[in-house]
Amino acid sequence: MKLVFPALLAFVLSAVPAGAEAPFHIGIMTGTVSQSEDSLRGAELMLERYGNSSEGGMITHVTYPDNFMSEMEVTIGQLVGLADDPKMKAIVVNQAVPGTAEAFRRIRERRPDILLLAGNIQEDPAIVTAAADIAVNGDDISRGYLIPLAAKKLGAKTFVHISFPRHMSYETLVRRRAVMEEACRDLEMKFVFETSPDPTSDVGVAGAQQFILEKLPAWLEQYGKDTAFFCTNDSQREPMLKRIAECGGYFVESDSPLIYSGALGIDLSQERGDWPALLGKIERVIVDAGQGGRMASWAYSIDYTCSVALTGFARKVLEGKAKVDNVRELMNCFTEATPGVGWNSSYYTDAGTGVRNRKLVMVYEDTYVFGRGFLGMTEVDVPEKYFRIK
Structure with a gap:
């Protein structure tokens, strides 16, 4: 089934009040400017809006290596390292390059309380969604x-x-x-x-x-x-x-x-x-x-939008304003991040079995x-x- 969501007029998630200590932290991993500039720019907007965790804000941002295929353990290590922060309650990876699923698996073993979200996945859907709470991909x-x-x-x-x-x-x-x-x-x-x-x-x-x-x-x-x-x-x-x-x-x-x-x-x-x-x-x-x-x-940009929307969605879930399996609330975060543009979405369907994977949402504009x-x-x-x- 295909869902269509109208665009909203503004991105309405409010910033952390000035001087307040964030109640939890959200980690964001993106590519660098040379590999995935838009995903990084979206993360920078989240840093600006919600503050750096090192300064009392909500966001911790790291990047994966440009040569992520040959440095997969670096990617995994950086992601797992985010879980060392006791206030870390959600991690967003965008683009979810190879190594993300393994990192999520290790994080899940240590910190089952952390919400794990993946954008623009580059590994087998079944493997990623076995470890992630929700994943989003271009359709x-x-x-x-x-x-x-x-x-x-x-x-x-x-x-x-x-x-x-x-x-x-x-x-x-x-x-x-x-x-x-x-x-x-x-x-x-x-x-x-x-x-x-x-x-x-x-x-x-x-x-x-x-x-x-x-x-x-x-x-x-x-x-x-x-x-x-x-x-x-x-x-x-x-x-x-x-x-x-x-x-x-x-x-x-x-x-x-x-x-x-x-x-x-x-x-x-x-x-x-x-x-x-x-x-x-x-x-x-x-x-x-x-x-x-x-x-x-x-x-x-879908990379920019995924960084912004998945972070916004993670915050809504952590604040009890949405459930992680609520695709409508997820897509509201996409339309909030892109005023004037609507999105179509559907669940990923396995070509061999015909089974819909409700943890992988496919989107396009x-x-x-x-x-x-x-x-x-x-x-x-x-x-x-x-x-x-x-």
Whole structure:
């Protein structure tokens, strides 16, 4: 069942009163600026709003290593270390990189009183939710259909999906790719899979970005200007957007508009935190460059929103204002964090068994096309067959 929640006008959770000692602490782990800037910015907002625990506030913020795949024990150690704080009552991890489930398992053994929440999970859903109280992920299955459909609406004839083996080992990302391929077939679009270097490999983020900068013009020449591009890594979207703006093609959807700042050289320092103003400034640059109707984004970053909404939800649960299994209250926190934008959500359904996992909530928002406006993708009914594709 799909749920639709209206947007609220303001994010209403109040800050800790000045001079007051927070009654409990909430730990937040995010990526760094280079790996997951938006999740970090959301955590910074929570620090600003609720105060640093070291100064009597509510929030303790840590980051996982950029090379989290090779430094998994560092990630686990940092998370488990948060449980040493006797006032720690909730931990939010966003993005929930590999190692999160094991860390949660160890924390659960030591501190069963701590609420454990995971955003944008990168491990098997069954493993994560066995340890977490609740997890939230972008609805990769619905988007597997909706993104190619949006590309078709914009005029694309070919859809290129770019990824690397690590991401293609994640169940949700593999299923999304399979859904995209089937959707392209049904929509009479050509589907192409291209491989890129992993930013966590020896080439690093810079090498992975350089690969995209060099390859995208060749792909456009090979597949044509009516080609839409999609990649599974945040750091590789920036060079992709840069080349699309220069050379043509379509970029259907980013789950954060901030990616356009570095890609197009847009100074958003004055607009940071004001998402409507930020979106408007990006739109003016894109339209002035003649790229209106070819580039799109979510209006609010999912990484930013997960950091803010999951922290807000954790606070509501700890204060007795919500129960951890109340998806409506959870989604209210999402809409409170994103004024003017509604969200769709559904429980994750296992493709093999058809069983719904009520501890994993799948979410997405509408696609905003610069120079055109919202496409109304949250109003589209995704055909049931796509949820059964493995």
